[in-house]
Amino acid sequence: MDLNALFGAVGAAKSAVDLLKTSVAARDQAKADEAIADAKKNLAIAYDSLLSVSQQSLELYKQVASAEQRINELRQENQRLAAEIEDRKRYVLTDIGGGIKAYAFQPVDGESDAAHYLCQPCMAKGHKSVLQPHGPRRNFKCFACDSVYISEPLSAPSSPLPRTTNFWES
Ligand SMILES: [Zn+2]
Known part of the structure; x- marks a missing residue:
């Protein structure tokens, strides 16, 4: 100017x-x-x-x-x-059984959301998709990407698998 x-x-x-x-x-x-x-x-x-x-x-x-x-x-x-x-800090990558990993949400006091798991591949893409119970055993399915999480072995292992806390059973 x-x-x-x-x-x-x-x-x-x-x-x-x-x-x-x-x-x-x-x-x-x-x-x-x-x-x-x-x-x-x-x-x-x-x-x-x-x-x-x-x-x-x-x-x-x-x-x-x-x-x-x-x-x-x-x-x-x-x-x-x-x-x-x-929000991401509220989730921990957890073994949900059988070496299968998913993001577990642990509600703290006063938290209104129920405990749940999020699909790991979807989370990696920045999308939160809650896993839903699927099939007769403790299996889950992501309805966003169609991944099925089979957390229980089909036959009983010779030694028990190390397990993390399962919110769905608690
Ligand atoms: Zn997914």
Whole structure:
């Protein structure tokens, strides 16, 4: 933004007007005509500079408005991600039996959500899908990606498998 050009043109126009006043006071028509022409020329320059500054101001205003909109979008995105991180902390990758892993939700005091498991592949894609009981045994199914979690072996193992707490049985 060329504010110096604008200030220079306004200053020159003011000087020309001052010269005009002096010429009129001295009743010097030739100097008055010259001062009028000079004032007109400098006012035209000042007007052009003012127009240019106005256009640049408008462009800057648009850029500021666009930047403010982007800042608001980033703030909202930041809040969404912070909430997602807080929610993610409520889940622990757990062996639900037979080495099968799922994200377990453990309600703490005052928590209204019931204990549940989330599908690990879906969680990796950023999608929360609650596993539903499936079949006659302690198996689960994700109805988002159709993964079936078979947490009980088909035949009894020779030694018991290490198990984690199963919320569905507690
Ligand atoms: Zn899934």
